Amino acid sequence: MPHTKDELPDALYSAAQVRGLDASLIAAGTPGFELMQRAARATWRALVRHWPTAHELSVVAGHGNNAGDGYLVAVLARRAGWHVRVLAAGDPGRLQGDAASAHAEAVAEGVAIQDWNAHCELRGVVLDALLGTGLTGEVREPYASVIAAINASGLPVAAVDIPSGLCADTGRQLGIAVRADLTVTFIGLKLGLFTGSAADVVGDLVFNDLQAAPETFIGATVSARRLTAGNAPRLTGRAPTSHKGSFGHVLLIGGDRGFGGAILLGAQSALRSGAGMVSVATRSEHVPAALARLPEAMVLGISSANQLMGLLEKVTVLVVGPGLGQGAWGRSLLSAAANAPLPQVWDADALNLLAESGVSLPARCVITPHPGEAARLLGVSTAEVQADRPAAAHALSKKYTAVVILKGAGSLIASPDGRLALCHQGHPAMASAGLGDVLAGLVGALLAQGMDAYDAACLAVWLHANAGAQQGEYGRGLAASDLIPAIRQLLEEQAPCLK
Template structure:
């Protein structure tokens, strides 16, 4: 997602919460039309910064407050000498309140305003001021046709507050959505701008609080916290006399026949992320390759779950699932792990077996499903999960009394107490096998070093996503193992080992 500057607030709101903030600003003495003018000025400044040589603007407006913003941007552009045309998709006669006042100002400035038709040509920069954050159901005509025309135009596109058709609460495209190159959003960041389909339609995001009183913002309920360097949990520095016994012993369980690489990636990730000791329980035929690749790990060739019993008494954290499979071997190992009173990370086939009712999840675990696994765990479709990712993350956390990492674009971390964190970093080059195995091992290492599950999940997801973003800049062909040295470097930058 091209959020190139991390200058955004870390608090994310629902559409209703932002509307409440807007109402509070008005109640505190800022006129609604003044807020609209501030939004228009913020949008105009962002347009000029983004396209400094442009001199032509096509504004598509509906009949809500978004339209009011659009009319006022058109006024500013015309005053600056641009060639401006407003195409009214919604009937201007339906405008009310501040939006009607904005339309009247555009009329008084002699801005060209025409009804939009399928034959209306678009020119210059296209400003999407069609639909705002109040949209709940799928987009209907004539907006469907207008959105299609914007997307087919090939012109630069800026969206006012949110790309039309994107749900502000869930990040789901409601039938169709404007694909913006720039989105200028106001007062409070909407959670839907950072997860689900948002990455494909938002473009670069610019935020303006419209001079809102910080105390008012700080006292308002919010939906999620956006992970950024300023609010990340941190590992404490190590004392000079530290030894391996102080930083945990991670046991990784998995790697059935044909899946040995997955558990090796997890083990390598745990080792390079600071675990004091790493043990690996896998199929006997994988022992030699594991020792060859990770000589620092203690590798147990495991034919039956009974062989785990002694080892479970010596370790502090379990990572279960990468390459585990769903056959008898994996089921028996998972069942044994489930009875161990240890912090645990469950991933991959451990989650599929959990969804199938094969085993119960111990309390205090971290689970790391991708959307398909999340759907199986909830007994719904993958589309249902993706249609409201925040709700799915909360539902999983409550159902299993676990910290949940719902992976995907805009990964979410949910705690059973209702906390929700979001990580929007990443890169499309990360769409490759094995990255989840790396994340599971990283999580295990952070737990082993004493972090609480929610904090460990937040830090692990951020490190993983930013390492992927860093390595993804090299382009296609990213391998999961490429992330491991990048994670180590980022972890040291974020929390140095030695003071």
């Protein structure tokens, strides 16, 4: 059955896992050509819904099963009275099995098929049926030139299963990728459709399970789970007799000279996300501003780590790093935090100092690196992190025995036990300073209210991303503090305080 974007399944698979599901369907009695026909019909229906006034189709086909889908869509379009051409970038003589049968059906139907060359003219809606999910290496010629021509055409583009050139496992562009307006994908959702460069090239996503029986998916290995309103972890309701001591005491440590705003954003986020009490340890010169902005917080001016010791015995959760700096002051405070037996969130400069190996991460931690910080923590380049974000998230979680939030388009949450969650919500307006500080404070508040590290990280990322999507509708100029009231509202809608 088809699914709209809001009804997409939670499970995300690798390309190999989806091929395994496909093989299971065939082994259970559904012929491969029937599955190809179902995929073509699903693509055709989605294409017509998306462009109801279109009447011309240019199918650009390779030489695999993806091309077979394209040939069958061409047949459906011709039967509907559209002007149709297939531009064969892959030699039809190399087609095998079901794809060869699809080509034969297109020939029998009288579909115009011509070899691709640099002078081919694309017209109408362009259907990308070039490379599919099996691609792992860089796109080679002639496909690179074909993809460049599709992208330069300015025409509406639909992709079969996945935009050609996008890695189904990692979301990395393999040199170049088709920029689709619509992608119709089948059987199981591919992880690469939701992270990395996916947001730039997938367009609107339509999923069809090709009538796979539910038992097909029982016991199937899953790479990750999408976070949705329906499956995001929830805080429990509060008893009428609750008091501030019931919901933890978060201490935020940071705000070196010149970075006082970062720690205040984190503190405000923790307060508004339900922490029972919030304290801030920062530079003494930031205390007046902090008290003026956050009279509900307890603010302590700190000049040395010794002044933290008494406070560390009174709190339940630490958030360390926003505005911490990498000087002697920040290093000494981070060292004190590292020795405290408390659940902690490490962000920003705490991660940069951790990467220098001068301090050890305590147990029960959540770390929140962006790709650059992740690269320093792993000792690789940022490009290598972005080339395989899921692998980087797992590697960080294993190396530091921590829950990892790898930020960016398609944020990933990895647990040391191997679980991986993905949040693909958000908005480009979130490309603004301070949003990471808000996220760190939010994670700390959820930990303080009794959530375990993985659930707190998942819920925090979901709230943060959806608040950003909501506020992003107003366009450019999104400030980090804009998210805080939106997070509070979403949290209440998702898990009411009083039931």
